[in-house]
Amino acid sequence: MTRMKVGILSGGGDAPGINAVIRAVVRKGIQNYKDEIVGIKDGWSGLLKGEYTRLDLNAVSGILPRGGSILGTSRTNPFKAEKGPEKIMENAKKTGIEAVVAIGGDDTLSVAHKMSEFGLKCVGVPKTIDNDLVGTDYTFGFDTAVSIATEALDRLHTTAETHHRVIILEVMGRYTGWIALEAGLAGGADIILIPEKPFDIEKICEYIKQRHARGRNFSIIVVAEGAKPKGGVEIVYSESLDEFGHIRLGGVGYFIGKEIEKCINLETRVVVLGHLQRGGSPTAFDRILATRFGIAAIDLVHQERFDRMVTLRGNKIESAPLKDVIGKRKTVDLELYDVASVFFG
Numbered sequence: 001m002t003r004m005k006v007g008i009l010s011g012g013g014d015a016p017g018i019n020a021v022i023r024a025v026v027r028k029g030i031q032n033y034k035d036e037i038v039g040i041k042d043g044w045s046g047l048l049k050g051e052y053t054r055l056d057l058n059a060v061s062g063i064l065p066r067g068g069s070i071l072g073t074s075r076t077n078p079f080k081a082e083k084g085p086e087k088i089m090e091n092a093k094k095t096g097i098e099a100v101v102a103i104g105g106d107d108t109l110s111v112a113h114k115m116s117e118f119g120l121k122c123v124g125v126p127k128t129i130d131n132d133l134v135g136t137d138y139t140f141g142f143d144t145a146v147s148i149a150t151e152a153l154d155r156l157h158t159t160a161e162t163h164h165r166v167i168i169l170e171v172m173g174r175y176t177g178w179i180a181l182e183a184g185l186a187g188g189a190d191i192i193l194i195p196e197k198p199f200d201i202e203k204i205c206e207y208i209k210q211r212h213a214r215g216r217n218f219s220i221i222v223v224a225e226g227a228k229p230k231g232g233v234e235i236v237y238s239e240s241l242d243e244f245g246h247i248r249l250g251g252v253g254y255f256i257g258k259e260i261e262k263c264i265n266l267e268t269r270v271v272v273l274g275h276l277q278r279g280g281s282p283t284a285f286d287r288i289l290a291t292r293f294g295i296a297a298i299d300l301v302h303q304e305r306f307d308r309m310v311t312l313r314g315n316k317i318e319s320a321p322l323k324d325v326i327g328k329r330k331t332v333d334l335e336l337y338d339v340a341s342v343f344f345g
Contacts, residue, residue: 003034006301007097008055010069011043011076011108015127015141016282017290019063019070021103024294026060033302038097043104044111045076047088052095064287067280069103078111085118092120099301101294103127105139106326109309113322116307123300124309124322125293129277131178135325136311140290145172145277146182152273153187153220160218166208166260166268170253172277173224177332179277184222185340191219192340193256195226195234196332204256205263207345227252292317 008025010018029035039053040046063070078084099121102112105128112122126133131142149171160167171179177194184192191207193199208219228234235252253270260268289312296310296317308319
């Protein structure tokens with residue numbers, strides 16, 4: 001068993017459970033392998049700038065239930081910086097970092113794969129509340145986001161029913177509708193709109209009219225931010241791009257609300273859940289999954305199985321080559337959507 005100096009970073013958007021991963025890597029790394037663990041601040045930015053913090057057992061004590069990341073995060077793409085990859089290799093060598101555990105979604109893990117080709121030994125941990133990473137059945141943070149959205153739907157039901165309104169809940173989901181679908185199914189939504197199935201406003205109005213004909217004078221609609229009308233494009237909040245070329249989506253809920261009010265004389269309200277889905281304490285499921293991922297990641301480091309991502313398949317923790325999972329997208333299971341659609345209207 002070789003003692004190593006291992007760096008750990010979290011990149012991209014925050015997700016409940018990141019701290020559980022960090023805690024697991026530190027605990028097993030120090031206690032079982034006698035490693036020295038280096039916290040890299042603010043994602044790949046920390047390796048570019050040489051900003052670190054020492055992670056010992058005291059540093060990770062009590063962080064299991066905390067949301068966010070004690071290391072911070074950023075959407076930094078070192079391949080957009082002048083000689084970025086070379087700076088990262090130089091800083092890793094200078095600091096004595098022998099391997100990096102990168103916690104992140106597709107962008108962060110794509111950088112991990114490219115840096116592996118530069119000679120940086122990387123292991124990836126999948127993190128996205130959108131649950132859209134290929135190769136793993138679930139990503140941590142998703143269960144928490146669904147739970148928060150479901151609770152919001154439970155609360156919105158009572159006010160929608162009392163005021164005889166249509167209430168639209170807009171949730172995250174840039175390219176996939178996992179949160180909208182599972183929260184909508186769990187929360188009894190009357191209509192669920194996802195990026196995988198472009199929507200028809202006339203069909204939405206028809207569902208609402210069907211409900212009224214049955215004496216149900218309110219409706220709850222859940223929509224993923226990336227949902228788009230048939231023949232149309234996503235509704236964009238801001239045209240500015242981040243370092244990975246992503247625009248900011250948002251506003252589809254308001255677009256649908258206006259369209260509904262045009263075709264039905266019914267008061268419509270919109271709630272955008274936004275970053276509430278990312279914040280706060282992770283659910284028990286996410287704490288356990290993130291802990292298992294962290295343990296598996298430090299084990300992969302010591303097995304020298306680099307350029308791989310830890311995965312959940314069934315109830316087993318496995319791993320997959322990063323090249324097989326990056327740049328792809330796990331879309332919604334349409335069989336599950338068919339189950340949800342039984343309850344539309």
